[in-house]
Amino acid sequence: MAKIQSGKNVTKKETIIQKAAYLFKTKGYSATSMRELANTLGVEAPSLYNYIGSKSELIQAICSKVMSEFTINLDAIENNSETAISKLEAIVRFHIQKMLNNFDEVFVANHEWKHLKEPLLSTFLNQRRSYEKRLMILIENGVEKNEVRPINPYVAVLTILSAVRGLEFWYGHKKNVTQLELENEMVNHLLNGIIK
Amino acid sequence: MAKIQSGKNVTKKETIIQKAAYLFKTKGYSATSMRELANTLGVEAPSLYNYIGSKSELIQAICSKVMSEFTINLDAIENNSETAISKLEAIVRFHIQKMLNNFDEVFVANHEWKHLKEPLLSTFLNQRRSYEKRLMILIENGVEKNEVRPINPYVAVLTILSAVRGLEFWYGHKKNVTQLELENEMVNHLLNGIIK
């Protein structure tokens, strides 16, 4: 009779979610079976249902956790930083750090959200749209205060978020660049461009 | 007895692949069943197998088509453009155009390649790495010729490709910006930055 291992301060449910994030990232949500998840944890599939309600609940937990972490960070940055550029820089750095430190979960939230069931799918998309909207306002403020060139705020937000998200290709790469250098390079590129 | 509709110059197999690209984009490869694909085309599932060999063949066709189109374009740009910056600009514009004009296929190649079977998975990943490598060399040349600030070529390639790929969020959006304006904004952002 095997048992699900879980460290201190981590419930078995959280352990299951963690493993699920890894598998969803690697194989995709639909291609990951509950049997495979169970075997990875060293138990039989039905045993999982003592801790969780359904497969769908797993991706739901992952997506809403990631979303709330980004939102909470944005709350803090909006209040603490001074210039629009310094706020943008702080946001880019947070995205990079989150991407590298919580890779599986962020990846799954980015790629597999479409498998959320209503009404959670709508909630997720609304939160994401609201997050983008707040970034747009931040850029608009920068333009007004003459810190930022007169650009289309939506295109700029899209460009920045997408570039940062692209670190999923970086992850696992041979690193002749430290995380700090990576942050600096990317912040620099997105804010200053590359033309000499 | 229904029939698969296909226009002139388009085989039924191509029609099937097109619809498959739409469904794979919308629901993901694993969550798309051959029955659903068949019904979308107005036939029963077994009828598809008169034109294709397997479900796997569909995603294979999509991914390899997209990959070869990008490679062919890069061949042309490497030979025709002059400065490193003008080459980069042409590449960014091509990516944007491809993304907007062949959205389903490009999206699927970007998101669902992991469901390719070996040895095609390896082939795909090798081609992608080779494409990135060529872009890195292009940037390195730009640095040498003093056109481009001394940046890490890989981070720059990652930033540019990821930003452009993020147009998948743009697609279908209400467009108070034309495609040309979008191209110009994004090229400008990625090459010149946003700081005034």
Place this chain on the structure above:
DNA sequence: CCTACCGATCGGTAGG
């Protein structure tokens, strides 16, 4: 192009 059907696998439940 269809009907009929295959073995495999899915998410999940019953009951202990």
Place this chain on the structure above:
DNA sequence: CCTACCGATCGGTAGG
């Protein structure tokens, strides 16, 4: 935490 098992659905084949 397990065994035993459910109905549903999967990709694909046989045969016409």
